[in-house]
Amino acid sequence: MPCNCKVEMNGIPHPHNGCEFHLRKENTEHNGHHHPHRKTFDNDDRYEEEDCVAGDETVRYPDGSVRLRNPNIELMDQDILYHLALGSGSHDLVEMFGDVKFVCMGGTPKRMEQFAYNIMAEIGHKLPCGTTLQDISQFSYRYSMYKVGPVLSISHGMGIPSVGILLHEVIKLMYHAKVHDPVFFRIGTCGGIGYEGGTVIISDDAVDGALRNVFELLVLGKSIQRPAKFDKRLVRELKGLADPEDPYDTVTGKTMCTYDFYEGQGRLDGAFCDFTEADKMEYLENIYKAGVVNIEMESLAFAALTHQAGIKAAVVCVTLLDRLKGDQVNHDNQRC
Incomplete structure (x- = not known):
């Protein structure tokens, strides 16, 4: 099968801050500047100094x-x-x-x-x-x-x-x-929790619908739980790319990953719904208080499998809407 993999590498910038993610924006990690309207989590004490790649010496x-x-x-x-x-x-x-x-x-x-x-x-x-x-x-x-x-x-x-x-x-x-040393990224869309459409969200954690930080899989009839961890250093470096002049907010926080778009995400507009709007709002407000900033359907497996493989990984998504204000995504949202 033909492949276009022979390339000139001279156009690639040098590594940034020791990370192999080649960044075109140099020296942008805060530098003391904060956008007055930017909603962001700046408490880096939350991050452990481990790079969150399990047992590098055993998996690579x-x-x-x-x-x-x-x-x-x-x-x-x-x-x-x-x-x-x-x-x-x-x-x-x-x-x-x-x-x-x-x-x-x-x-x-x-x-x-x-x-x-x-x-x-x-x-x-x-x-x-x-x-x-x-x-x-x-x-x-x-x-x-x-x-x-x-x-x-x-x-x-x-x-x-x-x-x-x-x-x-x-x-x-x-x-x-x-x-x-490959680096994996998921870039996609999501529903924000307390964040308007067009907000860029970098996941620093992935949890399931019960706020568990594990990916559960049935293997030969037995439940296997694998930790869902992102590379914390990579998260910080991605966060450092946020420019105060960007026309959108960039935030970090927990990403909830569900197995379903409708009931699993508390939507009222699916073919089935056995809960009330009050039930939905109580749930969404509770996960927001627990630090969840967005919902999608891939991050839990993405974090767990890359961590299991010893591969550095991160998830960056753009919100299509604020789920605290509605459920339906229209085609105009998808273009953002």
Whole structure:
């Protein structure tokens, strides 16, 4: 399958503050400036100094490459990444993806195609003459994947099951491609809790509908709970990118991840509803008091699986509406 992964890297900025997230905005981490109208959490004492990647020495090789926590993969003749239309035997994954540093995931194929073009302009990457961006996973008919230099832009679909399947295969892709120290991002949309549409929210924690900081999965009929942790240093560095001149607020806080868009998020407008508006408002106000600033449907699995793999990760979303003021999202909201 053709791939546009041979690139000139000269256009990539140097690492910022020791983080491998190449930032174009230098020296913007607060510098003592605060936007007078910006709603933000500035209490960095909440952050532990650990980088929140579990047991680096046990889940990554000394050179920073991904170590799979599954002995079965080594025994296989080839590993078929079915939902990506790739395979360790059918493709030279090191040649195609060995230079990847950042994996950016979002909900829809169109959104991630647009993101790929935006990143191309941002880092000054130029495709070889006569070529164009290609959806590497187009023949899977499930996810889309674009490669722009060291950046992968991948659609993850909607909800925990979809993003979970993708993460399993992308983590294995990083392993087979011998990628060193990859950083994963989810960029998407969400419903704000006390925050208007257009607010950028960086998740510093992911919790379920009962405010538990774990991802629960039934494996062979038994409940397995995996801690859902983000890399705290990466969260701080992303927060430091907020510019007082930005036409939107940037906040950090807990993200609630649900298994459903309607009842699971306390919406009154689904096909079924067995609670009152008063019940809904009491619940939303309680989670707001507990530090929840937004609701979506992927962050819990995203945090847990990347943490389990020893991969630095963060979630950045834009709010489409304030759930304390309503339930319905219209097409105008989606364009923000």
